[in-house]
Amino acid sequence: MQDQALISVKNLHKWFELRKWGFIHVGFVRAVDGVDFDIQHGEAVTFVGESGCGKSTLARTILGLYQPTKGEIFFEGKRLQRLGRWYRSQVGYIQQDPYGALPPFMNVRRILLEPMVVNRWGTRAERERRIREVLEEVKLTPVEDFIGKFPHMLSGGQQQRVVIARSIVLNPKLLVADEPVSMLDASVRVEILQLLQRVQEAHNLGVVYITHDLSTVRYFSERIFVMYAAKLVEKAPVRELIHNPLHPYTRALLDAIPDPDPENAFKFKEVPPGEPPSLLNPPPGCRFHPRCKDKIEGLCDREIPPEFEPVPNHYVSCWLYK
Amino acid sequence: MARKGLQSLIRLARYTFMRAVAIFFALVVGIFLTIVIANMGGYVDKIKKAQVEESISMSVFTNPAYKNLTTEEKRELIDKLVALELERLGLDKPFIRLDRNFLRSRAFRYLIDALTLNFGFAEHIHSTSGSKRVWIIIKERLPYSVLLFTSANLIVFFTSIYVALVLSRRYGSIWDRLSVSLAPLSTAPPWFYGVILILIFAASLRLLPFGGFVSIPPPKSPFAYALSVILHMILPLSAWFISGIFASVYSWRTFFLIYSSEDYVEMARAKGVPGRELERRYILRPTLPPIITSLALMLISAWMGAIITESVFKWPGLGTLYMEAINSFDTPVIVGLTMIYAYLLGITVFVLDFVYALVDPRIKVGGGSAT
Amino acid sequence: MEALLKVEDLKLYFRTTKGVVQAVDGVSFELASHTAMVIVGESGCGKSSLAKAILRLLPRNTHTYTGKIYIDGIDAMSLSDEQFRRQIRWQKISYVAQAAMNALNPVIKVGSQVAEPLLIHRRMRKEEALRKVVETFQIVGVPTDFVDRYPFELSGGMRQRAVIAMALVTNPKLVILDEPTSALDVLTQANIMNALKRIKEEFELTYILITHDIATSSELAERAMVMYAGQIVELGNAGHFYLEPLHPYSQKLMASVPTLREDKELDFIPGQPPSLINPPAGCRFAPRCHKRFSACDREPPMVDYKDGRKIKCHLYA
């Protein structure tokens, strides 16, 4: 059982139909277009990519908020057809905007109670006990000070703690964290990341961590998946990827991320020209080829690159590694 | 450039056409529903049938010509006459049927009549030209209503937007605070202020006429005639103005204040765009679509409010006609008027939809919401 | 060198239902011509308010607005609103607003919005102005046919560039950039930073860059200013600041920045920034400071440290 992947995604597609006047078909937005990966129990994986690359759609599809257009998701070996309550209680969700993620008209107690009520979890006394338990776990102590508060009375960091508490209140096995710290101040960011890490280790959770900010990744996850225009272009362990990026897009991305260094002010960066393609009409072949300086004429612009493994455990979808 | 202009013109035309179709559809359904509601889903037919039966049996039983008929024979005769009369009135057909016989139901015939402005003949009321055709009676009164309420609404609308802009520039000044505290004055509808104004200016001070369109007998010279009309218009217009202006100023002022803290307004201010230009290009222009929507809603409620205001002022428009029809129980006129109101509302919605499309580039250029 | 911008004891307070917010509380600094200064700090520390105070973009609920501002030798505070509009706005200072995505009027074509400052301040004719806009678009990397489009037809990155083009079109001396890239992707961000660096050299501009993103701020910074609770706590050359921050707050802030290329133990600042309605007496950072001592109950002086650095902390007094 333990060697079975926690979640396994095979050839996943999520296309949204675009209509005019509400009925004339215009085309499909291919937000997720053929994605494969496995995540093991207790493993934290980062999906990194620019906004609009489909990473949030992927997260929502994993969460069961969207029905996949094509492809399968297996959770602990079980294929998910219709996403029942059972599955919902196995997956926790942490969002980007902590204030928006909390219903403003509910107090902390009610917010934490809701998932349990919806999933008919435990008795009344058990629920109360669980609320206290999770609040202590996310360090919102003393619990009594927080339990009656409404979201607007809490600071951003505290709000995000409530969100984390809610995501684990049903004892899930997988956490999906979509940019959990990007709206927080730098000083709080680290605190929340450390809390997430502690929670993950304490419960041996699988984590899907979605971000556009590569610099936080190394503090948190084991593997990085790089996504570009609805496809995964590179998968590798964190260190390997940072020190040996293979895909031209990954390289550009890593180059573009600054560290706080006064030298930066005197350097120009090499940035690929243009913008990511529209997902309504993605370019043929490799989707990065129009911006790629290493593209192979006649190949990259024609055929979709398959996944290569030039270094063990380091996968890349790029013709350069054929 | 020219191609782009043509394209946006085509888009505009297509949009207008789609809206016209949608509103026509809504109009047909709306009028049909009005017919059904007005007839209480056929209940009015039952009343009419009962009336026909009663009057015919009364006349048969009291008519000396049928004195020597037996009761049986009288019954038969009555049934025959009733059937004839019902057929003549079209009451023999079902009021509404929701099957393939729908097209033969009375409701459908009413609908066709209503759509072709064929409202039948009035029972008591007639037009000044002596016609009893409901459409002609209504047509005669329509301009009076349109004259009064279009001008009233436009005055309120433009004054309030202008004043609101000035106030939003002077946020926190005495005038601004005054406008906030006066806003509740608009709670009362125009007819209410009409009553009060008549009390003050007509009854008490005897300065202005109580109501009507022109003094009786109408003055001969065109100048005196116009003057008399204007004198008669002062009170209704003021009533409308007082009732509308305070809330309107308040809400537009608040609206402009909200929109003047938009990022692009601040940016324009930083750019050094002078005050008036800023208001015109950065506050007024982007908010035109919601402003137009609210003008539409205002006009729609105005058409309704007009009924009572007119009857308070005895203004010879549709509202007073309504009143007359109610008092003389003139069913065809009432139903016809209701239909006309549906048309007025439909036309209002359509015209403003069109203007909306003109001012919102998202419709003109395309894009906007795809889903 | 003559300072392009000189600010003395600038104060900007707002009135709210809960009390008076001291958003900018006695800020003084100088900025030499052709330098780029970053202002960093947590959200709500008053950095955006400082920008607005310099630009005289005062919200309706302004309570206090005092101090001295000299721009290019002009005493800006003594100007009337109309004089300020004519002499300073887009003549001396231009501005790239936070969330520049919304900084464009949705119903006016991009080109004519960018051209507007030229029509107002340079009294150019429309065609002439549009020609200049096309030129500026080329410099910041916006396709020139976007002149004729509406903002909603542009991507976020393009809108941002258009706003930057708008800030440059009249060749002002000083550009204030308020979080110009925070909503954008890493690649776009890098791209815009490149463009900003290039433009700075080309037009001999002076920048004030306001951001909460310390890593990105280093892309442009020559001078660095750290704000905390409405006040400056540290001011100095960027080289010193990034490598060896002095104020305990700056130190903690730097320690909380994750880095991609080097391993370092991340740290965070416990507690929350104080409310600006009733800020604590004495050093405003003291309640969260790991180095606080008895003197911190008193207002710390602005200490002139070596290399022209200024620190508002008793440790260096």
Next chain:
Amino acid sequence: MKRLWETLQELTRFKSALVGLGILAFIVALAIYTVIAIPYGEAVRLWRGGEDVWRYNPVNAKPAWISYFTPRKLPQTRVLRSEEHAQMEEETVGKTSRKVTITYQFRYTADLPPSELALVYKPVFKKKSPLVSVTWVTPDGREYTFGRITVKSVSVHGRYWYSVSRDQKLVQLFGTQNVEEGLFCRADDPKRVQKGDHRVVITAYLFEPDASIETELVLYGTVHGLAGTDHLRRDIMVGLLWGTPVALSFGLAASLGTMITSVIIAALGAWFGGFVDSLIQRLTEIRMIIPTLPILIMVGMFFSKSIWVILATLLVLNIIESSVKNYRAIFLQEKNAPYIEAARSYGAGHMRIIFRYLIPRVIPWLIPSFVLAVPSYVFLEAALAVLGLGDPVLPTWGKVLSDAYGRGALFQGHYYWVLEPAFMLMVTGFGFTMIGHALDRIFNPRLREI
């Protein structure tokens, strides 16, 4: 509960809201008092009672408090009963007949003559009705004899009403003056009241041994009660008082009912989207075209004028209301809120999301608009009444106003008749609007600092 209390506390920051709350408290108290003091049945009986109930009230009398604003002393209605206010003498005339002399002596000091004069005879007899005549001696000694009649038919209460004001003899005698002026004003100045003692002698001949007679002399005043009277001598106060609970319940019910259905429908449309949403949008368009007021008029004409039927029609028409559009826009924004997504991720069902997540979110917008809508429905009811479609049974402000308007109160200078219901309408409207505006500023975050 706690939030409600906080809201109320915040309301007190606004002076206008305080005024509004005061008005509202007054109106509600008045409504409760009315319903307890004058039960529904009693109110209906009083309002429809007509002459029987209101016989002793003057016609179109002004409210009594008017006297405080005028230097003149205005007469109140006086009922002088023979048992208390007169001397009775009886002498036998012939075999069975008796002559009863009832002598009234009263002082009249008001500055205006009474609005009307009446004599009430309360005879007891079996077959032969008494014969009466009246002699009126004015303070300056003029003497008039009139009203020589037989008291024939007697109404249920055993009273026979004789209108002195319409006595043919007197009417002819005084010519251009009316009877009250003739009797009460000075001979040299027919507009000034001759103050002093009047003596009225009623002579009655009774023809049966057991017969008897009592009389009442009614001097109708020109002012009456707190609110005055209308053309049917009804105390307008009854209308004003009962108008309060009716207006409140009509306004609140219409506003609440309209809002609830519209909000739910908007939420359903926005949440489910697609076909449901387009259907609801088309229905909203259709609804915009259906003319509300004309339809209410038709219902009032052809079906029933009962205020409750009108209310029901209004609620049915307003199941989908034009505000659905506004609510829908808010819901469309809210539906993509992260917290809704979170709720879906832990498995909350559609109905739970709509009723526990979406709708509570818009309550801050709803409360002010609910409060602000109340007056418009109160005025709608009044408007229908003014059009002559008021409830035939219940007294309402609109009915009072409509009666006043219909009876030409404005032409005849009975301003109080128009102003009183108008005042009630206006005050109620003001109360709700002031609270509504303040609530708007509290709940609407965009307005908070404005």
